[in-house]
Amino acid sequence: xxxxxxxxxxxxxxxxxxxxxxxxxxxxxxxxxxxxxxxxxxxxxxxxxxxxxxxxxxxxxxxxxxxxxxxxxxxxxxxxxxxxxxxxxxxxxxxxxxxxxxxxxxxxxxxxxxxxxxxxxxxxxxxxxxxxxxxxxxxxxxxxxxxxxxxxxxxxxxxxxxxxxxxxxxxxxxxxxxxxxxxxxxxxxxxxxxxxxxxxxxxxxxxxxxxxxxxxxxxxxxxxxxxxxxxxxxxxxxxxxxxxxxxxxxxxxxxxxxxxxxxxxxxxxxxxxxxxxxxxxxxxxxxxxxxxxxxxxxxxxxxxxxxxxxxxxxxxxxxxxxxxxxxxxxxxxxxxxxxxxxxxxxxxxxxxxxxxxxxxxxxxxxxxxxxxxxxxxxxxxxxxxxxxxxxxxxxxxxxxxxxxxxxxxxxxxxxxxxxxxxxxxxxxxxxxxxxxxxxxxxxxxxxxxxxxxxxxxxxxxxxxxxxxxxxxxxxxxxxxxxxxxxxxxxxxxxxxxxxxxxxxxxxxxxxxxxxxxxxxxxxxxxxx
Numbered sequence: 001x002x003x004x005x006x007x008x009x010x011x012x013x014x015x016x017x018x019x020x021x022x023x024x025x026x027x028x029x030x031x032x033x034x035x036x037x038x039x040x041x042x043x044x045x046x047x048x049x050x051x052x053x054x055x056x057x058x059x060x061x062x063x064x065x066x067x068x069x070x071x072x073x074x075x076x077x078x079x080x081x082x083x084x085x086x087x088x089x090x091x092x093x094x095x096x097x098x099x100x101x102x103x104x105x106x107x108x109x110x111x112x113x114x115x116x117x118x119x120x121x122x123x124x125x126x127x128x129x130x131x132x133x134x135x136x137x138x139x140x141x142x143x144x145x146x147x148x149x150x151x152x153x154x155x156x157x158x159x160x161x162x163x164x165x166x167x168x169x170x171x172x173x174x175x176x177x178x179x180x181x182x183x184x185x186x187x188x189x190x191x192x193x194x195x196x197x198x199x200x201x202x203x204x205x206x207x208x209x210x211x212x213x214x215x216x217x218x219x220x221x222x223x224x225x226x227x228x229x230x231x232x233x234x235x236x237x238x239x240x241x242x243x244x245x246x247x248x249x250x251x252x253x254x255x256x257x258x259x260x261x262x263x264x265x266x267x268x269x270x271x272x273x274x275x276x277x278x279x280x281x282x283x284x285x286x287x288x289x290x291x292x293x294x295x296x297x298x299x300x301x302x303x304x305x306x307x308x309x310x311x312x313x314x315x316x317x318x319x320x321x322x323x324x325x326x327x328x329x330x331x332x333x334x335x336x337x338x339x340x341x342x343x344x345x346x347x348x349x350x351x352x353x354x355x356x357x358x359x360x361x362x363x364x365x366x367x368x369x370x371x372x373x374x375x376x377x378x379x380x381x382x383x384x385x386x387x388x389x390x391x392x393x394x395x396x397x398x399x400x401x402x403x404x405x406x407x408x409x410x411x412x413x414x415x416x417x418x419x420x421x422x423x424x425x426x427x428x429x430x431x432x433x434x435x436x437x438x439x440x441x442x443x444x445x446x447x448x449x450x451x452x453x454x455x456x457x458x459x460x461x462x463x464x465x466x467x468x469x470x471x472x473x474x475x476x477x478x479x480x481x482x483x484x485x486x487x488x489x490x491x492x493x494x495x496x497x498x499x500x501x502x503x504x505x506x507x508x509x510x511x512x513x514x515x516x517x518x519x520x521x522x523x524x525x526x527x528x
Contacts, residue, residue, distance in 0.1 A: 030411060033124040034357040036206035038328065041118050043213040046250060047090075050220040053247060057227050058083060064234065074166035075230045082160050082230070086223035089153040090216050096146065097212050100130045104205060111408070124206035131201050143196035147185050153219065154183045161226050169233050177225050182218040224249075246310050246323035261298070261327050266291035267310055280308035298329035302360035341454075344371065344394065344415045347514040348455060350384040354398050356410045363401045370394030371417045386417050393417050423448035423460045425508050425520035428486070434528045437497045445484040448510040448520055460512040462520075465505055469493035472500035494527075501527045 058079050065072040101107065105122035123129075134143040158178055161169050185195035200208050250263035265278045265285065278285045278292025285292035298304060307324035344350045352375070354366050368375040371386035371394040386394060397412045424431075428443025448460035462484035469490070470476045479489045494503060508520040 031355070031357050033204065033206045034120075036204075036210045037120045037124070038357065040206075040210040040213050042328075043210070043217045044118065047213070047217050047220050049247075050217075050224050050249060053249070054083060054220075054224050054227050057231050061231060061234070072234055075234050078160045078165075078167060079227045079230045082157060082223055082226050085153060085156045085160070086219050089149065089219050092149055093212050093216050093219075096142075097209055100133060100205065100208065100212075103129045103133060112406075121206055121209065124204060126205040127202065130205055130208050134196065134200055143194070143200070147194065147196050150183060150185050150215065154181065154222070157181075157183070157222055157226055161229055167230070167233070169229065173229055173233075177222070177229060181222040181225065183215070183222045246321040248323055248325040250325070250327065261296045261329070263294050263325065263327075264288075264291040265294055265308075265310065265323060267312065267321065276310055276312050278308060278310050280306060296327075300360065301329050301355075301357075302363075303328050342413065342415045343418050344373070344384055344386045345455070346371075346386050346389065346417060346419050347512075347516045348385070348420060348458065350386075351378075351380070352382040352384050352396060353380075354382055354396070356398060356400050359400045359410075365399045365401070365407070366396060367399070368394055368396050384415075388417075389419065390417050420458070420512060420516055420518075421450065421453065422518050423450050423510060423512075423520060425462075425505070425510075425523050427503075427505060427523050427525060430523075430525060432522075432524045434526045437494050437527050440494045440503065440525065440527075441491060444486055446481070446486065446505060446508060446523075447484065448508070448512075448518070458513060460510040460516075460518060462508060462510045464507070464509045466507040468504040468506070469497070470502040470504065472498065497527045499527055503527070 061076040107119045305326040309320040371390045372388045373386040393416045426447045446462045503525045506522040
């Protein structure tokens with residue numbers, strides 16, 4: 001970016017862009033990386049469900065081909081080819097994912113109850129190695145190969161549902177699948193140099209792996225749409241399949257709070273013109289191509305379960321097929337923190353916010369160690385208190401309760417421990433320095449203030465002080481005060497003060513929250 005025939009100014013701009021990109025990469029929050037992981041796992045599960053369903057459809061076509069070979073075989077052959085083309089593409093993407101993950105430290109070790117292939121990436125926030133692999137080869141070979149593979153697979157799959165060769169498919173059905181399939185490389189050419197650059201060049205490894213898994217999901221869903229169309233086209237007037245099973249197919253089982261969760265509820269191998277109602281919570285869902293469309297918009301995090309029945313009309317009446325599904329809502333958005341400001345103050349109630357993506361606050365527990373600390377839960381989060389200073393600071397740990405009742409550690413954060421800073425002493429509203437006697441007489445209390453302290457509402461009260469009136473000519477006179485009030489004795493000295501005389505306030509004692517005691521700096525004022 002800084003080479004070539006560019007002006008010095010343009011080279012500097014390009015270099016600043018690289019630095020900014022690196023800084024942004026270093027600050028990808030754990031919550032965002034966790035969200036990417038949840039989405040990757042969700043896509044993998046959706047892929048497995050769709051692949052299983054497609055295999056079942058082809059198995060049904062094979063059974064039909066035994067009794068109606070002339071009618072069914074042309075469609076079966078194309079369906080099997082669709083499966084092979086899609087499988088080759090999915091394997092290609094899987095090999096690419098394996099290569100990218102292998103170039104880092106792979107995945108974390110699986111804990112009890114976890115599947116090794118579904119654990120989080122060790123270097124989820126890495127932004128360089130995959131970019132080098134995809135874009136630093138001669139001519140961006142890998143990125144171009146990936147882009148070409150997506151487009152070529154899309155064309156191969158679409159060509160398999162064109163009429164001809166004993167297969168009859170409606171143009172409207174072909175155009176519909178061509179329109180709705182997400183297996184494509186469309187992008188805004190005015191903003192990005194290419195499709196691959198847009199999605200992979202500046203994304204963390206977790207985002208790249210999730211995006212590649214999503215592309216596999218697009219291929220599986222396109223595969224499903226085409227096989228369903230071929231199966232339907234065998235006999236558009238009636239359903240000939242001998243197996244009915246309720247299925248829920250969702251693009252993802254994880255959804256951000258505030259965004260929409262959408263799922264198709266349908267009978268596998270059913271006619272797309274079916275009017276079998278889908279009932280959820282006593283309400284019939286709207287139908288699209290024989291599938292009931294369920295939508296939800298969660299307002300908080302957690303796991304949500306839903307289900308219902310599909311009422312199938314048959315020769316003997318209506319037969320209900322029950323189904324059940326769940327989805328996970330997680331909080332989206334960035335978390336930004338100033339690491340050097342991670343401080344807990346001794347004697348104060350320090351508010352702390354703790355959240356774990358994909359889990360509700362009720363499933364989260366936290367603990368604190370070091371500094372004699374305690375941690376209590378409030379309606380807005382947690383309140384941390386520390387009582388002693390520690391060179392190593394203290395640690396707050398977040399845990400979540402799993403479905404099996406076990407507890408798992410999800411993260412921790414170190415905090416420094418500091419004392420509340422010493423307040424500044426003031427003669428009413430006056431600081432040390434020159435001031436007219438009238439200004440001193442207008443004041444009523446000695447004050448202790450904390451200007452610009454990060455905590456609002458923290459106050460200190462002066463409990464005692466000593467004062468000395470030092471005339472320019474003559475004998476000094478002393479007076480002491482209990483509490484913050486300026487004594488009448490001190491004011492009488494100030495009343496007869498002349499230019500050049502001094503008023504000194506020393507040994508100022510103040511008390512703050514939870515009995516915190518501070519001795520303040522003296523105040524020295526010269527009468528002008």
